[in-house]
Amino acid sequence: MAASQKAISKRSARTYIEDGAEAQTEKDVPEHAARRMSANESMAPDEASGKISILTATSQRGQNNQMSRRGSVEASPCVSAINGYVPLDTIPLMTLEQDNYEGVVGTFGSIQGFHAFRSPELPNDLPAAGRPINFGIVVPGVYRSSFPQAGDHEFIESLKLKTMVTLVQKDFPDGYQTFIQKNGIKHQIFNMKGTKKEEIPIDTMKAILRVVLDRKNHPLLIHCNHGKHRTGCVVAIVRMVSGWDMGNIICEYKNYAGAKARDCDIKYITGFQLVQLSNLFRAPDWRSRKWNFFRIVVVMSLAIFIWLLSGFTTTADAKVGRHSYPFRAAAENGSNPPAAGSH
Ligand SMILES: O=P(O)(O)O[C@H]1[C@@H](OP(=O)(O)O)[C@H](OP(=O)(O)O)[C@@H](OP(=O)(O)OP(=O)(O)O)[C@H](OP(=O)(O)O)[C@H]1OP(=O)(O)O
Numbered sequence: 141m142a143a144s145q146k147a148i149s150k151r152s153a154r155t156y157i158e159d160g161a162e163a164q165t166e167k168d169v170p171e172h173a174a175r176r177m178s179a180n181e182s183m184a185p186d187e188a189s190g191k192i193s194i195l196t197a198t199s200q201r202g203q204n205n206q207m208s209r210r211g212s213v214e215a216s217p218c219v220s221a222i223n224g225y226v227p228l229d230t231i232p233l234m235t236l237e238q239d240n241y242e243g244v245v246g247t248f249g250s251i252q253g254f255h256a257f258r259s260p261e262l263p264n265d266l267p268a269a270g271r272p273i274n275f276g277i278v279v280p281g282v283y284r285s286s287f288p289q290a291g292d293h294e295f296i297e298s299l300k301l302k303t304m305v306t307l308v309q310k311d312f313p314d315g316y317q318t319f320i321q322k323n324g325i326k327h328q329i330f331n332m333k334g335t336k337k338e339e340i341p342i343d344t345m346k347a348i349l350r351v352v353l354d355r356k357n358h359p360l361l362i363h364c365n366h367g368k369h370r371t372g373c374v375v376a377i378v379r380m381v382s383g384w385d386m387g388n389i390i391c392e393y394k395n396y397a398g399a400k401a402r403d404c405d406i407k408y409i410t411g412f413q414l415v416q417l418s419n420l421f422r423a424p425d426w427r428s429r430k431w432n433f434f435r436i437v438v439v440m441s442l443a444i445f446i447w448l449l450s451g452f453t454t455t456a457d458a459k460v461g462r463h464s465y466p467f468r469a470a471a472e473n474g475s476n477p478p479a480a481g482s483h
Pocket residue numbers: 333334335336337364365366367368369370371400
């Protein structure tokens with residue numbers, strides 16, 4: 141890779157190119173895929189021909205109905221991100237409404253976060269320079285990047301963030317927290333290990349999604365150290381929630397992770413079951429919880445009472461059996477009771 145190209149990759153996510161990913165340059169994008177698409181269209185790989193075709197909302201929904209996990213991840217052409225940047229007009233919008241989603245994954249109907257991605261405003265006026273390394277747009281209002289550095293602050297200010305989602309607990313770079321406070325940004329830190337050490341625990345993933353999918357928190361930036369693994373896995377699950385095809389999800393992950401793509405992350409993403417997220421947004425029903433608690437207390441008290449009673453009766457019977465029976469039997473038979481101490 142030429143030195144100048146590397147320098148570009150450091151500062152601009154739009155032209156981000158990792159070693160080993162040089163093939164994904166603009167010229168490799170088929171002409172018909174490069175045209176602007178309407179809101180209900182998206183790009184999808186044709187597995188047979190390897191070409192990219194444009195799907196309408198309906199046709200891709202049909203594809204997702206099959207929860208397509210087929211197709212070699214390796215063989216899928218990368219269509220969801222070009223040079224590490226996700227073009228706004230290629231974001232599949234077909235699953236933005238919950239109604240559309242039901243039936244795709246029936247058990248997932250209780251999640252109410254899909255409207256979160258219906259932000260109509262497109263940030264066309266984002267400055268091209270000064271972006272954090274590995275910066276990208278997940279959807280309008282949701283961004284991803286590596287750990288923002290001091291030189292990135294001006295650009296990040298232009299995003300007018302409400303929320304910063306930090307997927308790593310570490311000493312923050314100089315000025316980071318001051319920057320966050322100065323801009324009135326809500327800072328959500330999720331302390332998690334690197335994904336090669338431990339996959340993201342489901343409770344952590346759910347807590348992250350509650351923040352990321354909630355439109356009230358947008359605009360929002362998700363970042364970790366390098367914007368590859370932790371961020372890549374989180375964005376992948378967001379894509380899964382949105383109904384993206386698995387091939388595209390993995391392509392996007394790889395586009396950002398580049399040569400550092402991890403098998404464990406791909407295994408995590410491909411093995412992730414959406415059913416694990418059911419009830420993600422369901423508020424706790426305290427009335428039914430109280431009632432359940434009351435029922436448990438009553439049943440347990442009853443059980444303890446019966447247990448105590450049976451223990452008491454057994455003990456009492458034993459006592460009566462040992463000490464009274466011979467006397468009672470003697471009385472019944474008309475014989476002399478046994479002498480004291482004969483038992
Ligand atoms: O080379 P390796 O496989 O040993 O990985 C190194 C480091 O590679 P490098 O030294 O070549 O830069 C990784 O950076 P990249 O692969 O993203 O470039 C880094 O990933 P990271 O920053 O967390 O990734 P994000 O989640 O922020 O995207 C990883 O941290 P852990 O994930 O916490 O294990 C480090 O492991 P270790 O030293 O054991 O802590």
